Amino acid sequence: MGGLAAGLGLTLPAVAHAVPVDPDGRTAPTGDAAVRAKGDPNFHPVKFRLPEPSGRKSLGTTSLHLIDDKRPDPTMPSGKRELMISLWYPSTLMDDKPLALYMPKRTATEVDDNWTGEYGLALPTGTFDFANTETHSRQNAPMQKMKHPVLLFSPGYQYSRFVNTALAEDLASRGYVVVAMDHTHETPTEFPGGRFLPGVPATQLPDPLFTRQYVETRVADARFVLDQLTQLAAGRNPAAEGTELPSGLGIGLDMRRVGMFGVGLGGYATADTMRADKRISTGLNLDGTLQDDRLKGPPAEVALKGLKQPLLLFGSDETQFVDPKKDHFDLSWATFWAVQKGGKLNLSLAGSKQKAFTDYQFVFDQVFREIYGDDPIITSVMTALVGKVEPEQSVRAQRRYIAAYFDTTLRRRPDQLLTQNSPEFPEVHVRW
Secondary structure, X not given: OOOOOEOOOOOOOOOOOOOOOOOOOOEOOOHHHHHXXXXXXXXXXXXXXXXXXXXXXXEEEEEEEEEEEEEEOOOOOOOEEEEEEEEEEEEOOOOOOOEEEOOOHHHHHHHHHHHHOOOOOOOOOOOEOHHHOEEEEEEOOOEOOOOEEEEEEEOOOOOOHHHHHHHHHHHHHOOOEEEEEOOOOOOOEEOHHHOEEOOOOOOOOOOHHHHHHHHHHHHHHHHXXXXXXXXXXXXXXXXXXXXXXXXXXXXXXXXXXXXXXXXXXXXXXXXXXXXXXXXXXXXXXEOOOOEOOOOOOOEOHHHHHOOOOOEEEEEOOOOEOOOOOOOOEOHHHHHHHHHOOOOEEEEEEOOEOHHHHOOHHHHHHHHHHHHHOOOOHHHHHHHHXXXXXXXXXXXXXXXXXXXXXXXXXXXXXXXXXXXXOOOOOOOEEEEO
């Protein structure tokens, strides 16, 4: 979330509460915009609405604290690497279980601060009410008593594991178990009891010198989580505190059918994890370059050698690998495409930026409209943040194609949607 600063110099009518600004600039908001952002008497936190899942299954969710005894970390109380993961899964219908909230409070405060602070969107602190927004999943509901394919998820650089909750819920409603990881010390991570680590500062842009380290850490995290899920499926409880688990949680994990996906750096980590661990039989990279320095390269080993498993490359307008003479050419994707033997598919979401592959595409839209009504300035700001793609249609398209891909590669249910462009989703371009 680095570089969230004023740059468009947009102005709103005098009744506006604050000025949302271009995240790609480098100058903090000043003058009237800063005053309105800090002192508006009509300010109130904005809850948002997650899109209804499109599948038929009821949803449960739970979080686990895991400790990796094989990796030392002197900064942690245990002296070992510690992680937090969340699972979204098909559940039995349990109306007595409360709906889970979008984020725990300390994480919600950190994420809000990143978007509304000195280098943020010139909105009042507390604008994004992540901590009180309800999801569609019941907290600790029993898992449905049947085996479900498992999907690991690695978030974008610096992003919380919760900012792709809508996609996780949709996949779970279709019969998958989605396991999202926070990568401690990089992404904001909140542990039981309120212990919190903020991760990499929001203003710190990705540094090629550290990207390799981040990717290697994420790969080790994913492989460790796979080990713990295997233990869970075998009837053991890997939770660090011995926390009571939802009924049937382990029984419902089909560890013979495992996939992985991620956004940005999480997509890069997905490909690298697949190269290192053949337990992951299919993967999906949402707009993540496969090289430590996106502009200068060189392509990573996974791009140079390809994979034995299928990998879907789903890109925004900021990633193309067809024409080196045009903007946003990614040599690592071109290199991977030329050598990949394990099955490949490329989808592009026209009009989008990378954040369109996260919940921010509808969060921003709802928050800005709550504050500014239908002011046309919202269109310019949304274009700067997530691109020109319409959020509701983007959510529909991503859900449909991602589910079709995992249904095809994990469940052996081929979907014709993946074979050609569809008039239902004209913004998605398919390339084999």
